[in-house]
């Protein structure tokens with residue numbers, strides 16, 4: 151058997167003699183029934199096997215999933231998601247210090263099996279895995295994708311599909327951009343007009359839509375079952391036209407907002423001098439915090455071109471504190487670094503270029519100086535909405551060129567921001583803004599295969615040969631029915 155392509159690339163892979171074949175009699179043995187059931191559900195569609203999941207002693211022929219605090223080659227600092235996969239003629243063992251590591255190991259096992267494994271219908275082939283020992287742990291703790299559900303609305307099914315797709319490549323955060331000028335997308339108790347008037351629009355003038363609290367809770371719960379943390383974003387103080395349509399009293403005096411269906415930015419702001427606005431934000435942040443199990447809440451802060459700079463800085467200082475008061479760590483786009491009074495620990499999301507321009511790097515450094523970490527999303531490398539090739543049918547090109555697959559991993563997270571060391575980089579996130587994205591197929595086309603390069607960069611210490619490795623994985627995406635774009 152030829153050796154498999156693994157992406158993200160693991161730290162250590164040692165091949166040995168022989169192989170293990172999964173058959174209908176294979177048992178999954180584990181004290182972690184949810185992980186066992188998950189593995190069984192991953193293997194079921196293509197193999198057609200309904201593998202039994204049981205606890206107790208393992209024997210020859212079993213797949214074993216177990217917690218093991220001591221794995222040779224894994225330092226304590228990496229324990230949260232580290233794992234080992236050991237395949238020999240007798241058993242497959244996935245052990246890890248924590249459940250998240252076992253889950254990551256299951257994703258590696260998927261890639262050790264033939265690509266047909268990803269098919270939704272049975273493939274009548276041998277499910278043979280070559281003997282190997284893999285020891286692995288991620289470089290960065292935060293490995294994310296963002297989906298903008300404001301410019302075009304996407305609901306629970308599309309979001310859950312994306313969760314499954316990205317979890318397979320060990321991405322572990324999903325940032326949902328829940329509000330923008332074109333639509334407000336999350337129900338907030340006590341503010342019914344947000345989802346009545348504020349949600350009934352999107353780019354191009356479609357119906358829009360929104361997530362109910364129950365929808366959001368379903369997403370968060372499903373994400374957690376895939377070890378993905380949901381990061382909700384309410385974009386403030388700009389990008390707020392839809393909120394102002396719903397509640398005109400939140401707008402600066404004299405401003406009348408009407409539903410917006412275009413794609414310009416920077417024209418809206420809430421009234422940063424109004425106590426009513428802070429009551430609104432307290433309610434929105436409080437509700438979102440109460441239904442979000444993860445530690446983060448994103449407050450936007452980008453492109454607030456209609457807010458006076460002094461007002462912006464005072465506003466951001468206060469909103470980061472409101473967020474902290476509700477028990478969440480605030481994240482803001484890098485512009486929040488123009489405020490020198492951020493709440494403790496406020497995280498910045500850098501969306502400048504790989505080679506920083508104007509104040510973007512200074513603003514990012516200001517966040518670090520104030521004690522915050524950074525999530526890196528350089529627009530001309532990892533923005534998934536930028537076209538993969540010139541004149542593509544969907545996507546934007548404001549970065550000045552397209553972003554082909556090869557450009558996605560062509561930067562070093564440890565050095566793009568001079569003066570910012572790797573130890574303050576929380577991770578990497580690839581945003582998908584949806585001005586031009588209307589369908590789940592459009593999402594597939596811009597997310598894949600480029601997100602694989604993001605996943606590799608965020609996980610692997612020694613990134614190399616990403617493009618051929620992504621190419622080698624395309625049969626797996628085909629089997630999964632992913633309508634990927636140019637590779």
Ligand code: TNX
Nearest residue numbers: 415452453483501535546583
């Ligand atoms: C900039 S990136 C924006 C978004 C747009 C995006 C399009 C950022 C923080 N703001 O409002 O959708 O460009 O690529």
